[in-house]
Amino acid sequence: MSTVFPFSAIVGQEDMKTALQMAAIDPSINGVLVFGDRGTGKTTAMRALAALLPAIKTVEHCQYACDPDKPDQFCDSCIERSEAGSLASAIKPTPVVDLPLGATEDRVVGALDIEKALAQGIKAFEPGLLAAANRGFLYIDEVNLLEDHIVDVLLDVAASGVNVVERDGLSVKHAARFILVGSGNPEEGELRPQLLDRFGLSVTVGTPSVIEERMAIVRLRDEYELQPEKFKKRFSLKDKAIRDKIVAARVALPNVKVDDDSLRLITSLCVELGTDGLRGELTLMRACRAFAAFENHARVTPEHIARVAPLALAHRLRRDPLDESGSLVRVQRALDSCGLEACA
Numbered sequence: 001m002s003t004v005f006p007f008s009a010i011v012g013q014e015d016m017k018t019a020l021q022m023a024a025i026d027p028s029i030n031g032v033l034v035f036g037d038r039g040t041g042k043t044t045a046m047r048a049l050a051a052l053l054p055a056i057k058t059v060e061h062c063q064y065a066c067d068p069d070k071p072d073q074f075c076d077s078c079i080e081r082s083e084a085g086s087l088a089s090a091i092k093p094t095p096v097v098d099l100p101l102g103a104t105e106d107r108v109v110g111a112l113d114i115e116k117a118l119a120q121g122i123k124a125f126e127p128g129l130l131a132a133a134n135r136g137f138l139y140i141d142e143v144n145l146l147e148d149h150i151v152d153v154l155l156d157v158a159a160s161g162v163n164v165v166e167r168d169g170l171s172v173k174h175a176a177r178f179i180l181v182g183s184g185n186p187e188e189g190e191l192r193p194q195l196l197d198r199f200g201l202s203v204t205v206g207t208p209s210v211i212e213e214r215m216a217i218v219r220l221r222d223e224y225e226l227q228p229e230k231f232k233k234r235f236s237l238k239d240k241a242i243r244d245k246i247v248a249a250r251v252a253l254p255n256v257k258v259d260d261d262s263l264r265l266i267t268s269l270c271v272e273l274g275t276d277g278l279r280g281e282l283t284l285m286r287a288c289r290a291f292a293a294f295e296n297h298a299r300v301t302p303e304h305i306a307r308v309a310p311l312a313l314a315h316r317l318r319r320d321p322l323d324e325s326g327s328l329v330r331v332q333r334a335l336d337s338c339g340l341e342a343c344a
Helices: 014-025 042-052 076-083 105-109 114-120 148-160 211-226 228-234 236-255 260-273 279-294 302-316 327-337
Strands: 032-036 056-059 089-092 096-098 110-112 125-127 137-141 162-167 170-175 179-184 201-205
Touching: 014 032, 014 042, 014 179, 014 201, 014 236, 014 279, 014 302, 032 042, 042 096, 042 137, 042 179, 042 236, 105 110, 105 148, 110 162, 125 170, 148 162, 201 302, 211 228, 228 236, 236 279, 260 279, 260 302, 260 327, 279 302, 302 327
Parallel strands: 032 179, 032 201, 096 137, 137 179
Antiparallel strands: 056 089, 110 125, 162 170
16 A cells, blocks of 8 residues: 655645645535646645544444444444344544546445345345445545536435435445545536535635745655655654644534624625525534634634635635626625625
């Protein structure tokens, strides 16, 4: 297994790193979309974050990685073993699953295990990518090129957190709760609006223009490729510090307060920007809470809202033919209008 580039060694791209950390702290934020130039560290950052996260506790031999501490989310097999008193625990790394653009629906959701059907004459379920990604990351590169019928499947599962398969005489239901991370180049096509809205946070990354920053990136990447293990060890303490902050933030998250003043600012921003529905408010509130927990603050402040609002709201704006300003500019104007200009 190749050595993953350390998360703490990534230079710049602060918005992308912040968005990924918040999604890891609170999966209910519903994932991160990263659009931008090729070679800007999109895939590297996602894999690096997943690699530094603590391992997860699962039911031993469970093909869906059920959490032994959450029996209400058990698959049928784990329910049977639990009732029989034969449930054991195991530890495994946080799953990271790639969803290829050419993947069939059967490969994504799961299907009849043909080998067992032919060899043993029994109907058995072969889990798909959604099962493998449960409690981890599902990564889609070039997400804007994903086929429509796969998008429909992802929308259904992302909304419910459960994958239901009814085909070939099989009836299977299992948990499929994952952090969806998509990346792509906007020059190759736009993302379907229904899927775009399902991503909690969105980030646009660009190629660094500062000479010193580019030099630092090139030098670090070269060092990593020459001696990956030595390079990883060099940044191990910094990665551990980030891991510890994320773990502490997960514990503190339920106790972080969002008072009425902060909630009023959040809703005022969404009204000012004309976002559809209430998903914008919910995502911004959750993301602010996760950011506050990461910063070891007991309550959400206007500074947190100003920092997180562009990540949570910029991709939710309707196009205005009379306003050619970019979405980030429009969010900044809304922040100014709500009196948050000093915090942005």
